[in-house]
Amino acid sequence: MEPSTRLAKIAFNSATISFDDRFTLSEVDWTIEPGQHWVITGANGAGKSALAAALAGVGKLETGSIDGLPARVGLVSFEAQAELIAAELKKDDADIMDVVSLGTPVREMIFDYCSDAELAGELVEKFGLTPLLERAFRKLSTGETRKVMLIRALANEPALLILDEPFDGLDVDTLAMLQAHLAAIVERVPMVLVLNRFDEMPDFITHVAYLDKDRPEPVKGSKKRSEGGRLAFTVDRQDEAAYNELYQLLHLKTSDLRVPDADPASQLPALDPSQPLVKLTQATIRYGDALIVDRLDWTIERGQHWQLSGPNGSGKTCVLSLITGDHPQCYTNDIFVFGFQRGSGESIWQIKQFIGYVSTALQWEYRVSTSCRNVVISGFYDSIGVYNKATDQQKRIADQWLALLGMSARADQPFNKLSYGDQRLLLIARAMVKHPPLLILDEPCLGLDDMNRQLVLALIEKICEGGETTVLYVNHHTEDRIKEIDNHLTLEKLSAL
Numbered sequence: 001m002e003p004s005t006r007l008a009k010i011a012f013n014s015a016t017i018s019f020d021d022r023f024t025l026s027e028v029d030w031t032i033e034p035g036q037h038w039v040i041t042g043a044n045g046a047g048k049s050a051l052a053a054a055l056a057g058v059g060k061l062e063t064g065s066i067d068g069l070p071a072r073v074g075l076v077s078f079e080a081q082a083e084l085i086a087a088e089l090k091k092d093d094a095d096i097m098d099v100v101s102l103g104t105p106v107r108e109m110i111f112d113y114c115s116d117a118e119l120a121g122e123l124v125e126k127f128g129l130t131p132l133l134e135r136a137f138r139k140l141s142t143g144e145t146r147k148v149m150l151i152r153a154l155a156n157e158p159a160l161l162i163l164d165e166p167f168d169g170l171d172v173d174t175l176a177m178l179q180a181h182l183a184a185i186v187e188r189v190p191m192v193l194v195l196n197r198f199d200e201m202p203d204f205i206t207h208v209a210y211l212d213k214d215r216p217e218p219v220k221g222s223k224k225r226s227e228g229g230r231l232a233f234t235v236d237r238q239d240e241a242a243y244n245e246l247y248q249l250l251h252l253k254t255s256d257l258r259v260p261d262a263d264p265a266s267q268l269p270a271l272d273p274s275q276p277l278v279k280l281t282q283a284t285i286r287y288g289d290a291l292i293v294d295r296l297d298w299t300i301e302r303g304q305h306w307q308l309s310g311p312n313g314s315g316k317t318c319v320l321s322l323i324t325g326d327h328p329q330c331y332t333n334d335i336f337v338f339g340f341q342r343g344s345g346e347s348i349w350q351i352k353q354f355i356g357y358v359s360t361a362l363q364w365e366y367r368v369s370t371s372c373r374n375v376v377i378s379g380f381y382d383s384i385g386v387y388n389k390a391t392d393q394q395k396r397i398a399d400q401w402l403a404l405l406g407m408s409a410r411a412d413q414p415f416n417k418l419s420y421g422d423q424r425l426l427l428i429a430r431a432m433v434k435h436p437p438l439l440i441l442d443e444p445c446l447g448l449d450d451m452n453r454q455l456v457l458a459l460i461e462k463i464c465e466g467g468e469t470t471v472l473y474v475n476h477h478t479e480d481r482i483k484e485i486d487n488h489l490t491l492e493k494l495s496a497l
Contacts, residue, residue, distance in 0.1 A: 047229025
């Protein structure tokens with residue numbers, strides 16, 4: 001990549017920006033000077049991703065002014081990632097005459113978009129995507145999809161690079177490689193990163209912008225107040241005192257947590273205490289010539305908490321889907337779950353009733369327009385949305401979970417209008433609400449700010465200590481370990497698809 005022209009000053013002057021009548025950033029005063037590199041941080045729902053999107057020209061400027069926005073911006077975010085995946089899935093809906101779309105291959109998704117093909121090729125090699133170039137984009141894992149997004153942004157010669165949570169979902173080796181690459185281009189590419197984790201802040205970051213929640217006036221032409229955020233303050237990283245105060249603010253500890261009780265009327269069938277919850281015997285997953293999981297033996301006993309780890313593409317999600325019954329190869333493997341030998345006539349719902357589950361894929365699938373309270377209640381029914389009349393007790397328990405998460409005032413708000421992090425918090429409550437025998441948490445802290453991350457980790461600790469639920473925890477970050485979990489399974493990447 002050739003050195004780009006140094007970015008001109010970007011200035012937000014009392015700018016109020018609305019986003020589809022559902023979120024408003026109010027009275028933003030912010031200046032990015034040439035040579036500065038920023039991190040945007042703050043609480044979930046405060047508008048971190050919205051401010052990053054505004055730098056890319058997204059949103060409607062209601063009042064004030066924004067000057068100096070570059071024409072060529074590289075943007076990577078969860079929202080953009082979800083939009084790409086949704087666009088690929090829509091190709092199935094557009095098919096006619098029963099012709100099934102194979103999806104866009106990774107090669108086209110990268111090289112048809114990038115202006116610097118040589119750099120794109122180097123990054124493909126560095127990110128380990130060369131064996132996947134002919135594979136359909138939709139068939140990539142979450143981490144692999146994020147790698148494609150990063151390559152597209154980095155190899156398109158951006159005048160400004162905006163990375164929203166760029167390190168989440170990446171394995172340790174890939175994270176180190178990306179951080180090294182960003183450090184190598186910092187002199188010629190101005191950067192703005194949205195980060196929830198201060199421990200992942202690159203050394204080259206010069207300033208921090210902290211956002212807080214706000215309640216703005218109704219958006220022009222609307223009678224309803226939208227959710228809102230405001231830029232509370234900015235910190236020069238060299239101002240040690242101010243920086244330390246911000247660090248403390250983002251690392252508040254939550255104490256005296258109490259997990260709401262289960263619903264006595266929603267008792268699950270009793271399980272035989274002498275049998276394991278899960279037993280995989282010589283489990284193998286293969287796609288054509290590609291071997292993903294090879295003869296895995298794994299037994300999960302009641303009360304035996306596990307952490308599952310491994311690099312992107314090592315089959316973590318595949319193994320989880322064998323347990324939940326969502327993988328098509330679960331019937332060709334020797335799998336014993338909750339007293340059932342798979343393939344003996346049991347229904348998938350007989351299996352799922354014993355599982356609470358949180359994953360990025362579930363969050364993308366949870367698209368129904370329903371209230372926050374109903375999202376938690378849906379955990380009693382293992383459904384996306386609520387199609388049964390909830391009992392008063394279920395509503396009370398759901399409200400207790402909302403209070404625990406600091407979201408009581410938002411009980412009746414639509415789930416699909418919440419920020420990514422707030423949605424993840426609610427889905428964790430949904431998974432925990434019935435106190436399942438097995439709680440599967442696939443990267444549960446993905447997209448959460450530090451305070452909410454500490455809350456979630458403390459909740460998982462409480463669940464582990466309670467003795468009712470066995471926890472299966474998938475995580476890339478060593479600092480997010482749970483002290484009650486002392487069993488570890490690490491998968492290795494055997495071959496590329």
